[in-house]
Amino acid sequence: MAITITAFEKSPDGGRGLARDTRVRWALEEVGQPYAVRLVSFAAMKEPEHVAIHPFGQIPTYEEGGLALFETGAIVFHIANRFPGLLPEDADARARAITWIFASLNTVEPPILELQTAKILEGNKPWAGERMPLVMDRIRERLKQFAARLGDADWIDGDFSAADLMLASVLLRLRASGLLDEFPTLAAYVARAEARPAYKRAFAAQLAINAP
Numbered sequence: 643m644a645i646t647i648t649a650f651e652k653s654p655d656g657g658r659g660l661a662r663d664t665r666v667r668w669a670l671e672e673v674g675q676p677y678a679v680r681l682v683s684f685a686a687m688k689e690p691e692h693v694a695i696h697p698f699g700q701i702p703t704y705e706e707g708g709l710a711l712f713e714t715g716a717i718v719f720h721i722a723n724r725f726p727g728l729l730p731e732d733a734d735a736r737a738r739a740i741t742w743i744f745a746s747l748n749t750v751e752p753p754i755l756e757l758q759t760a761k762i763l764e765g766n767k768p769w770a771g772e773r774m775p776l777v778m779d780r781i782r783e784r785l786k787q788f789a790a791r792l793g794d795a796d797w798i799d800g801d802f803s804a805a806d807l808m809l810a811s812v813l814l815r816l817r818a819s820g821l822l823d824e825f826p827t828l829a830a831y832v833a834r835a836e837a838r839p840a841y842k843r844a845f846a847a848q849l850a851i852n853a854p
């Protein structure tokens with residue numbers, strides 16, 4: 643069944659791989675599934691045709707036959723569940739990997755997104771300077787906790803899985819802030835993930851569209 647995803651016609655990040663279609667491309671590359679990409683403009687994302695697939699008018703989406711999905715966690719989980727290579731066979735290990743997928747989005751990503759809000763949407767508010775250290779410290783706390791659990795391991799729980807794909811995708815958004823470099827094991831974790839051939843292919847594919 644042919645797979646089609648959606649991505650920004652022109653990503654605001656200019657091809658740094660921060661738009662969330664990169665996660666989906668990466669998962670598809672990891673499991674060796676070809677896919678087509680439908681590029682959408684900001685205006686088109688809010689049109690009924692796209693909203694019928696993505697109720698919040700965002701990217702990415704995933705279509706496969708009659709199935710249409712949105713939300714990167716759900717899409718990456720679906721890919722990992724449908725094709726071998728991204729989730730362990732053992733039931734308990736699989737449940738733990740799924741737990742980390744949820745954690746990446748529900749616990750690790752929210753404070754990181756706050757930083758984006760603080761910088762982009764609230765950077766010019768009179769209280770922005772006062773708020774920023776609080777936002778940064780909340781991220782540091784999460785990173786400290788995650789680094790403690792990761793320890794010296796290459797991946798969060800055994801072999802590389804969809805959990806690492808999601809965790810690294812969330813963490814790499816921090817690179818520009820310098821926060822990642824405060825945690826060398828996490829910086830190395832993200833670098834290890836980005837060194838995977840599947841990530842490189844996904845990154846190159848989005849760059850080909852978004853390079854300034």
Ligand SMILES: N[C@@H](CCC(=O)N[C@@H](CS)C(=O)NCC(=O)O)C(=O)O
Nearest residue numbers: 661662699700701702712713714715
């Ligand atoms: N929780 C959603 C977030 C999706 C999201 O924020 N997508 C961004 C691109 S990375 C978007 O479409 N932004 C444009 C908009 O919200 O209008 C997911 O993980 O898929």
